[in-house]
Amino acid sequence: MKLMERVKAALRVKRYGLRTEKTYCYWIRFFIRFHRMRHPAIMAGNDVRQFLEYLAIERRVAAATQNQALNAIVFLYPHVLEQLLGEIGTFSRAKRRLRLSLQEGRINNQIARQIVLLEAGLHLARNSLGEPRHGKIRLSGRT
Numbered sequence: 001m002k003l004m005e006r007v008k009a010a011l012r013v014k015r016y017g018l019r020t021e022k023t024y025c026y027w028i029r030f031f032i033r034f035h036r037m038r039h040p041a042i043m044a045g046n047d048v049r050q051f052l053e054y055l056a057i058e059r060r061v062a063a064a065t066q067n068q069a070l071n072a073i074v075f076l077y078p079h080v081l082e083q084l085l086g087e088i089g090t091f092s093r094a095k096r097r098l099r100l101s102l103q104e105g106r107i108n109n110q111i112a113r114q115i116v117l118l119e120a121g122l123h124l125a126r127n128s129l130g131e132p133r134h135g136k137i138r139l140s141g142r143t
Helices: 003-013 018-034 045-058 063-081 102-129
Strands: none
Touching (some): 003 018, 003 063, 018 045, 018 063
């Protein structure tokens, strides 16, 4: 049985979801291609570390994406290849992006709406005063 068929079979035995199966297969294929089609059974923790650092530094993937790749590879070794992965060591972790809290997001949306309303009001005021081409405001009949 081919490696990817064994991966799918192991995932199904453990009742993983279909999306997880597809994602794990993607990352395992990516891992193998990254190492120029070497079989994972002959690779060690150092090779995994190189791959994870490539994702974080070169590809600049999100932290969750790097974690998915790591989980797929960690699954592969004991459950499919039936061997220990070995020590991966420390590697560069992808940076988590800062997010606005829900409350900050609401405040920013309210501010943006107020700015739009103010700009619309200013536009209406200029049009109702009949703003001339020279940029000066013309007051009813006088120039």
